[in-house]
Amino acid sequence: xxxxLLIALALAMLVAVTLAIRTCGQTGPVTTQPARDxxxxxxxPNGSTMTAPxxxxxxxxxxxxxxxxxxxxxFELGGREFDGRxxxxxxxxxxxxxxxxxxxxxxxxxxxxxxxYTAASGDxxxxxxxxxxxxxxxxxxxxxxxxxGSRLTSEGRGGADPIGDNNTAQGRAANERVAMILRxxx
Numbered sequence: 001x002x003x004x005l006l007i008a009l010a011l012a013m014l015v016a017v018t019l020a021i022r023t024c025g026q027t028g029p030v031t032t033q034p035a036r037d038x039x040x041x042x043x044x045p046n047g048s049t050m051t052a053p054x055x056x057x058x059x060x061x062x063x064x065x066x067x068x069x070x071x072x073x074x075f076e077l078g079g080r081e082f083d084g085r086x087x088x089x090x091x092x093x094x095x096x097x098x099x100x101x102x103x104x105x106x107x108x109x110x111x112x113x114x115x116x117y118t119a120a121s122g123d124x125x126x127x128x129x130x131x132x133x134x135x136x137x138x139x140x141x142x143x144x145x146x147x148x149g150s151r152l153t154s155e156g157r158g159g160a161d162p163i164g165d166n167n168t169a170q171g172r173a174a175n176e177r178v179a180m181i182l183r184x185x186x
Contacts, residue, residue, distance in 0.1 A: 012123075044106035050099060058099045061182065065107050072183040081178050085118070087133045091143075100180075101145035111151045113181040114138045119172035120159030128156065132156030138178065151185075 020152070038068040040053040042062050057075050063072050081093040103110060116135035118127045135154035144150045164171030 009020070014097070016165060032071070044099075044102065046106040048102065048106060050102050052099070057095070058103070062102055062122070065103070065110060067106050068184070070186075072181055075182065076182045077178045077180065080137075080176070082134055082176070085130060086175075087130070089137065097141045097145065101147060104142065104147045104151070105145075106167040108148075108151075109185050111153070111183045111185055112142070112147075113183070115179040115181070116154070116156040117161065117175060117177050117179070118158055119164075119175040120162065120166050124158055127158030129157070131158050133179065134161055142149050 040051050040059075041049055042059070043049050044062070045065075050058075050062075052062050057077055061075055061181070064104050077096060079092050080090050081096075082089055087092065100112075104110065114135045116131035116133075116138075118131045118134075121127055132155065137157050139149075139152045139154045142152055159166070162171070162175045164174030166172055166175060
């Protein structure tokens with residue numbers, strides 16, 4: 001019995017060594033992480049940090065706030081904030097809201113005025129109502145995220161002040177936008 005056990009153990013070792021030698025040179029897929037752009041990480045006044053790459057609206061806001069400029073500043077959000085002609089926010093919009101909450105919480109001496117716009121549909125009353133609902137959604141989301149409601153105001157301007165040609169799809173998309181005005185409270 002001892003001899004059988006010794007032979008079984010020797011065979012098991014031989015199989016293990018053979019498998020180890022066969023797979024020695026093989027490697028699985030190698031994944032690499034892209035280099036992190038450390039210049040995109042910014043420190044906020046409350047000690048927290050966030051990622052805000054240069055050239056983004058978030059970075060422009062952080063840089064302006066850090067400058068302690070006494071004037072107010074208007075920021076136009078780029079991209080689609082809402083799905084079609086609805087008050088349903090896009091995923092991008094939800095990410096921007098999260099960043100906005102971080103920025104506003106870190107700067108409690110700043111008030112925000114949100115202005116909603118739409119592409120002109122031919123029904124001015126509906127356009128104003130939709131733009132007001134969108135601006136209100138943003139204010140509500142910021143408040144739900146912990147920003148004091150007393151710091152937040154909103155308005156809807158419908159199809160007023162277009163920045164694109166309402167006769168083209170690209171122009172209408174540009175007119176479906178949100179602007180934010182930041183003001184230092186003194």
